[in-house]
Amino acid sequence: MKSPKIILGVALAAVAATSACGQGVLGGDDEGGDDKGPIVLGMNVPKSGSSAEIGPYMENGAQLAIEEINAKGGVLGRKLQLRAEDDGCDPKMATAAANKLVAAGVKASVGGYCSGATLPTLPVFDKAKIPMVIPAANSTDLVAQKLKHVFLINGTGDQQTTAAMAWLVKSGAKKVAVMHDNTSYAKDIAVRTAAELDKPGGPDKAGIETVNPGESDYSANVTAVLKTSPDFIYWTGYYQEGGLLTRQLRQAGYKGKIMVADGAVDPKIISIAQGENADGLYATMTQMPDTIQGAQNWVAKYKQKFSADPGPYSPQSYDAVRVVAEAMTKAGSTDGAKVVTALEGINGFQIFSGPLKFTPDHRLSEGGFVILVVKDGKFALQDSLK
Template structure:
């Protein structure tokens, strides 16, 4: 462990040194503030086990930038992907290249909380703004970072939103909260625990390793506890396996989880019968209707699939940078200054950032697996569970 930590520190130091010694601003072409092309990075799990919740925001960002470039602007944007596979150590290595040799002006992402925590310091030292479409760990906003932003509510909103909905819908007497050991998973599980406890519900907890495949010990604990609800903090790759083993082990309690599991692969991982009735919360509304109808049409025309989780948030994150560049801001620091005062109608909400980088809006939505498909039930305060 000590060697891994030392290696990570050296990489972080190298990345910061590379950027700070390079020409500030992250522009390509003529440099300074007079670039004809600006590089913006996108970092997240694009090929790993949880890529299903990162490919959609990556597509959303691509759509926004392609639409912008199609207008033949004076300053074009080049989107460069950095596939971290959701691994903090991989993100640490990639950011050295992104801010060092590639000289990105800004970053969309990282998509996950663990990788966001791992590279946030480098981005801050390098004065490179970042806007995550999906990282929800509350602690990210408590680092004092001035270049960090996200467009979704954090788990201190998501956890209570889901828990309060379930308390109202199910009147549970006992909840078993589970997670693996990833940054996001632990944060959401802690939010669940605090929220259910505050509501007077008895809570038991357990945690397992991210790469574990046999959850029999955890299943035995849950079965012995006989809870009314099992609340899982984690991603769908682990959630699907867990749910299958819980059902195979005779646990019939309502299964509830958060945005990291809002993907059809939760159902395929658990099996259709096991996943039926599962409740999933998210600081996102996935819809092809209303304000998102036009976006959904354009998205499907380009990618031949309906928008999925965080597709519209990826579009909004990219749009924040586009608006900065359209306003004549072509260096990293000027783009970051623009973000402080950004206030525009996005696909998902009115886009405005608080001083700590959090979004101004924090609505939570509830979904349920019904008939083998994930169905949007509506805002947590209004949603009703299916039978």
Template sequence: MRTTIILSLTGFGLLALSAPVLADDITIAVAGPMTGPVASIGEQMKRGAEAAAAAINDGGGVDGRKIKIVIEDDACDPKQAVTVANLVVGQQIKYVDGHACSGSSIPASDVYAENDVLMMSPASSNPALTEKGHATIMRLYPRDDRQGEFIAPWIADRYKGKKIAILHDKSAYGKGLASVVKDKLNAGGVTEVMFEGINPGEKDYTAVITKLKSAGAEFVYFGGYHAEAGLILRQAADQGAKFQLMTGDSIATSEFWAMSGPAGEGTLFTFPTDPRRSPSAAKALEQFKAQGYDPEGFTLFSYGVVQAIADGVKRSGSDDPAKIAAALEDGKPVDTVMGPVKFDGKGDILDPRYDINMWSAGKYGPIAK
């Protein structure tokens, strides 16, 4: 950031000089779906970032400088995400906690990279995000290929001999994850009875449920978000269709159960090991407890992104996003609410761990693998 200094010089009028200085505040834009069908994820991101900023500021800030959070809404829409990215650039904000949906993060990342903005996603999992080689694009969240490698062998073993169907919502996240799971299952000798996309946002999934029944599907893997997953289960129950549903990480929100109701009982999903169980989360959990808020889902990942950016500023001694990214990717652990994390040269976290979770009576928790 540059500060303009105005000097009054006799005989010369006003002379404007520009000099690079460290900003008084460290502004971080939280860019995610604050509205729309997955707004609960945006709320988690917002809560996490604001709590992290408050904790850091209460502890003296970053070398005495305060963190300021700015909220931007991309509605999980690729075009709006690009608009948001350009807005962030126009405001000369250099750091982004976001985006959430891979379909938003991937196009927005090009804008950030071209304008030397550090973007660190707390939720986007499509491998393409960091495969482009952009120096300032990172994520504090595991990739879909790692998730697929983890869960496909488990599905093949646990549901051996069962008829497996795979659905996806055609999004970068949903289709990407479903395709990884399909490829890993196929490589292990398992062939699905059905691989099909649905249109997100529809109110009636009777047609696809009928196809599942006709195919005799006993296990359904769904790559997509909580709203569609919940609705499919509810409508399947109405039609008397019975199958085990499993999804990726997007249904770690109470809104899934609000949509599915009792039909969601027993639904399985993978999610990175819950940071709420980490000893490093103790102070943050007290923060949220005082607010009467449960930091489920992506809340603590967003919290961790703010911590990582703050640590990068300290390590690099600079406000330069490229230098901060390089400082974070040096292989040394970064202390976060999730515990110590390390980044590789692409900006991905190393050695991610997953839980298999189950929804029951309106809550979810890990099961024995």
């Protein structure tokens, strides 16, 4: 896979680009618009629950893009506006939040973190003919339904599995245990990885273990996994449980390697694991703000605006807004059908993971996953998997 590279100036130039007919982001007629007020974009993110740390990263990334675009004149002569709802990474909360956004008249959705909570919102937005550009949620189940309004700009579960297997082989793993929490996203990656481990020629599968999310004591799961004598453990769930499992595995005497999937990549996993227990923790992840080449100016701008560091899925959320703005610009409209056609026609638009072109099933042609590792208390780039 190619290592994701971006230069901020190129990205911003792409946002601000206009055509000779004035149909760029700075101008144009909204043929499908029903008013001349702001174009409202909806965003479901976790603001409560165990994944609440992620919500501000995503919301801030999206807001930064909106303010940059509005400073250049907006889209189709109108300002963009963000409306964010708390989905708590809970399916029922997410469905209610999606219905609120539809009722509020949003023209596109740029949210979605937990796949299990995002899945039930797909038919809500699709029925309302509202395009979704999902920045984080990435279960392969999201594209399996083949809904025309659904697009992903994060690599999917099968692509993450490919990256995980490449690193397991490259790092010399012999016997791998896979652990997950039975949510759509986590199970998708875990089952796919376990199936790959069953194939000859690579590491062996030590076993696959399911845990109950939200608990504080995973000693029974830890004991069960360690009985299989793995030299490598891959956790595919979220950071709260990932941090506890990492800590409890180390406390139980496990000396082998541990890797987590992208849902567990958050600085909080390090504090939950308790410092040195997280040292050397690997992760399959699309690149983080501080590992993207050329993104230093963007990071500085984010820090200046929000007085905080950007985190996981800040760049993807920033890009989700930019992609929607580009599609509306190309469509000359906020009409859902026209925006979907424009999204399908995007070819080479620069986002953080590289030039964008959607596959026929509306996902990235390359997942863009890299391997991160915890060093000195933070995630750093370990391998680009070239």
